[in-house]
Every structure is written in C-alpha cells, then in structure tokens.
Amino acid sequence: MAAINRDPRTAPHGIRNDALLAVAMAALATAIVLLGNHGRRPDALGWTLLLAAHVPLVWRRRRPVLVLLAVLACVAPYHALDNNHTAPIPATMTVLYTIAATGTARRTLLTGGTVLGVTLILNAVTNPDGVREILRIFGWVIAVLFCGMSARFYRQYVAAIVGRAERAERTREEEARRRVAEERLRIARDLHDLLAHSITLIGVQTSVAAHVLAADPERLDRETVAKALDDIAETCRTARGELRTTLEVLRASEHGDPRGPLPGLDGVSDLVETARLAGARVEQDIRVRQAPPAVGAAAYRIVQEALTNAVRHAGPEPAVSVDLDEEDGVLRLSVTDDGIGPTPGGTPGFGLVGMRERARSVGGTLDAGPRTGGGFEVTAVLPLTSVLPGGGTG
Numbered sequence: 001m002a003a004i005n006r007d008p009r010t011a012p013h014g015i016r017n018d019a020l021l022a023v024a025m026a027a028l029a030t031a032i033v034l035l036g037n038h039g040r041r042p043d044a045l046g047w048t049l050l051l052a053a054h055v056p057l058v059w060r061r062r063r064p065v066l067v068l069l070a071v072l073a074c075v076a077p078y079h080a081l082d083n084n085h086t087a088p089i090p091a092t093m094t095v096l097y098t099i100a101a102t103g104t105a106r107r108t109l110l111t112g113g114t115v116l117g118v119t120l121i122l123n124a125v126t127n128p129d130g131v132r133e134i135l136r137i138f139g140w141v142i143a144v145l146f147c148g149m150s151a152r153f154y155r156q157y158v159a160a161i162v163g164r165a166e167r168a169e170r171t172r173e174e175e176a177r178r179r180v181a182e183e184r185l186r187i188a189r190d191l192h193d194l195l196a197h198s199i200t201l202i203g204v205q206t207s208v209a210a211h212v213l214a215a216d217p218e219r220l221d222r223e224t225v226a227k228a229l230d231d232i233a234e235t236c237r238t239a240r241g242e243l244r245t246t247l248e249v250l251r252a253s254e255h256g257d258p259r260g261p262l263p264g265l266d267g268v269s270d271l272v273e274t275a276r277l278a279g280a281r282v283e284q285d286i287r288v289r290q291a292p293p294a295v296g297a298a299a300y301r302i303v304q305e306a307l308t309n310a311v312r313h314a315g316p317e318p319a320v321s322v323d324l325d326e327e328d329g330v331l332r333l334s335v336t337d338d339g340i341g342p343t344p345g346g347t348p349g350f351g352l353v354g355m356r357e358r359a360r361s362v363g364g365t366l367d368a369g370p371r372t373g374g375g376f377e378v379t380a381v382l383p384l385t386s387v388l389p390g391g392g393t394g
Contacts, residue, residue: 014061014062015058015059018057018058018059018060018061019058021057021094022054022055022057022058023054025054025057025090025091025094026050026051026054026091028090029050029051029054029087029088029090029091030050030051030087032084032086032087033050033083033084033087036084036086036087040082040083040084041083041084042078042081042083042084045081046078046081046083049074049075049077049078049081049083050074050078050083050087050088052074053070053071053074053075053078053088053091053092054091055070056070056071056095057071057091057094057095060094060095060098061098061102064095064098064099064102064103065099065103065107065111067095067098068095068096068099068111068115071088071091071092071095072092072115072118074088075088075091075092076118089140092115093140093141093144096111096112096115096141096144096145096148097144097145097147097148098148099111099145099148100112100144100145100146100147100148100149100151100152101148101149101151101152101155102152103152105149108145108148108149111145112141112142112145115141116138116141119137119138119141185357189301189354189357189358190301193301193304193305193308193354195239198235198236198238198239200278200308200311200312201231201235201274201275201277201278201308201311202232202235202236204278204279204311204312206228206232209225209228209229209232231277231278234277235274235277238270238274264291264293264296264297264299264300265286265288265291265296265299265300265324266296267300268284268286268299268300268303268322268324269284269286271300271303271304271307272284272307272322274307275307275310275311275320278311279311279316279317280307280310280311280314280317280318280319280320280337281317281318281319281320282307282320282321282322283319283320283321283322284321284322284323285321285322285323285324285325286322286323286324287324287325287326288324288325288326288331289326291331291382291384292362292384294361294362295331295362295364295382295383295384298358298359298361298362298364298382299324299331299333299380299382301354301355301358302333302335302355302358302359302366302378302380303322303324303333303335305351305354305355306322306335306355306368306378307320307322307335308351309351309376309378310335310337310339310376313339313340313376314337314338314339314340314375314376315339315340318337318338318339319337319338320335320336320337321334321335321336321337322334322335323335326384329383329384329385330364330381330382330383330384331364331380331381331382331383331384332379332380332381333378333379333380333381333382334377334378334379334380335377335378336371336375336376336377336378337375337376337377338374338375339374339375339376340374352368355368355378355380356368359380359381359382362382362383363382363383364380364381364382364383365380365381366378366379366380366381367379367380
C-alpha cells in the first residue's frame with residue numbers, strides 16, 4: 001500500500017530500483033524462453049533484441065513514453081522473427097502500467113490504442129488466424145492499463161484526503177491562535193476596566209482625605225477622614241472581589257467548572273453608588289427587563305468605564321446621568337456628564353477603544369464625544385436578540 005500511495009516519479013532510489021527490476025525482468029524472460037515451448041527459441045539476434053528491450057526499463061519513471069517506444073522498437077522485430085511471444089510480455093506490461101500510473105487519462109488511452117494497433121498489425125503478419133491470441137493480448141493490455149489508472153486515482157484520492165486533513169489541522173491551529181488572541185484581548189479589557197475604575201476612585205477618595213487633613217489640622221474633622229478611609233477600603237474590597245470573580249471565570253473556561261458569571265446589569269446600581277462616593281452626583285434610569293449575559297456584561301463594562309472617565313476628567317462633583325432603555329429589541333445606553341472633559345494634550349488611554357470593542361463584541365455600536373453646550377456623552381446600542389458568535393462575556 002505504501003508503494004501504491006507514493007508517486008513512482010518521486011519515490012526514493014528510483015533508478016537503482018528500476019535497474020534491479022530490469023535485471024529481474026530480463027531473467028524472467030530468459031527463463032520463459034528456456035522453459036517454455038511456445039514458439040521457437042530465439043537465435044543470437046533474437047536474444048539481443050529480447051535483452052535490449054529490458055534496458056530502457058531503468059528510466060521508466062522519468063520518461064515512460066520514450067521507454068515504451070524503445071521497448072517496442074526492440075520487441076516488434078523480435079515478434080516479427082516469430083520468436084517466443086510470451087517472453088517480452090512482462091517488460092511491455094511494466095511500461096504500460098507505469099504510463100497509466102503516472103500520466104493522464106488521455107495519454108493512457110492514446111498509448112493503449114497505439115500498443116493495441118501495433119499488436120494487431122504484428123499478429124496479422126505473423127499469425128493471421130490467431131484471433132483468440134489477439135483477444136488474449138488485448139485483454140492483458142486493457143487490464144494492465146486499468147490497474148495503472150486505478151492506482152493513480154487511488155493515489156490522488158489519498159493525497160486529497162491528506163490535503164484536507166492538513167488544511168483542517170491548519171484551520172484548527174489558526175482558530176486556536178485566534179481564540180487565544182481574543183482571550184488575551186478580553187482579559188486586557190477586563191483588567192483595564194477593573195483597575196482603572198478602582199484606582200481612579202481610590203485616588204479621588206484619597207484626595208478628599210488629604211484635603212480634609214490639610215485644610216485645618218487644628219480642627220480635624222475625624223468623621224470625614226474616617227468616612228473617606230472607609231470608602232477607600234470598600235473600593236478595595238469591591239475591586240478585590242470583582243478581580244477574584246474575573247479570575248474564577250477565566251479558570252472555569254479552562255477547566256469547564258464555572259463558578260459564577262461576571263457582573264451584569266444588576267451591578268450597574270453598585271457602580272452608580274461607588275461613583276457617588278467619589279463625589280459625583282449621579283442619577284440613574286434603568287428600564288431594561290432582561291439581557292443576554294454577554295450583552296449585560298458589555299453594558300456593565302461600558303457604564304463602568306464611562307463613570308470612571310467622568311470622575312477622572314469631568315471636574316469636582318460632576319452631574320452624571322446613566323440611562324439604560326430597551327426599545328425594538330436593542331439596549332440603548334447613555335452616560336452623560338456636565339464636566340469639562342479630558343484635558344487637551346493629555347496622554348490618550350484605552351478607555352474609549354475598549355468600550356467600542358466591547359460594543360462590537362456583541363454586535364453593537366458605540367459613540368463617544370463632547371456634548372453640545374458642555375460635558376461629555378457616551379451612547380451605545382447593543383442588540384438583545386442576536387448576539388454575534390464568539391462575543392465574549394468580558
């Protein structure tokens with residue numbers, strides 16, 4: 001089966017193997033002449049033609065048609081001299097098989113027709129009454145050609161299967177690399193949103209405590225300082241819990257043991273309350289009954305990043321409005337503030353990019369920019385009925 005599956009033209013040690021094959025075929029032809037009793041035994045010229053017909057077999061893989069012509073050039077006068085007609089048959093059939101196994105169907109049919117025509121002419125000259133012999137020779141030639149063509153088709157079929165398997169393997173590897181890249185991007189977005197939100201709030205709360213301590217050290221407002229420190233501790237506990245939840249979900253995706261979903265729409269109220277502790281005057285209006293987990297997580301992260309940006313860039317005690325509404329099968333999200341917006345010339349971050357990526361991950365869109373009359377606005381439209389395949393829950 002290995003020999004059939006391999007293309008004869010690319011097989012290793014082809015010349016050496018064919019040289020050994022030519023010697024074996026010549027020995028077989030000699031044995032047929034010496035042991036057989038069909039036709040007369042060849043003379044010196046006949047032996048020369050018979051043995052010379054086997055020499056071209058050494059190059060049968062590289063030039064099968066030329067080898068066939070060379071073999072026929074020796075075999076035709078050999079038969080015309082009415083020598084033993086069986087002896088050259090193995091060499092001739094070997095070349096015919098090689099042509100059928102390595103060439104196209106058109107070349108095989110033309111070669112077969114040529115050989116049969118030459119055989120018919122020779123047999124008509126040497127043995128006009130041998131109809132049965134003609135049919136027998138025709139049968140052998142056709143059978144050998146069909147065997148070679150079958151081997152070629154089988155080899156092509158196996159090559160096609162192997163090619164499909166290799167393409168499927170490459171596709172699986174590319175898909176695995178794509179999933180790894182998507183997972184890395186999702187983890188980066190999660191950590192960015194979580195850490196940026198928490199660190200921004202902690203910075204604001206720390207500034208409040210520092211201001212109270214520095215404003216009038218002799219009349220220290222202990223309750224205000226204690227409240228600011230308690231807010232910092234609460235923010236740290238919330239961030240730690242959300243980070244643990246994120247890592248547990250990541251481990252669940254590896255081990256198939258889910259331990260709980262990431263925050264969704266039910267966590268928006270907590271985000272609003274945290275932003276209020278940081279000094280923002282936040283109003284919320286949530287009119288969404290239910291959302292797929294991926295859409296809810298995306299909306300949660302967008303609101304989280306928008307509130308973080310408002311607390312960081314909108315100035316002291318900004319007025320922020322958070323609206324989530326369900327309309328015509330989509331979730332419409334809006335976060336607006338009346339602040340001064342980002343400082344011109346500041347170092348750009350990845351917040352807006354991350355929000356847009358989260359919206360696209362569930363088949364939605366997001367717009368962000370300054371409002372007419374002052375402030376900043378983030379709006380998103382997220383579908384509730386047709387989440388794109390592969391949309392992460394990050």
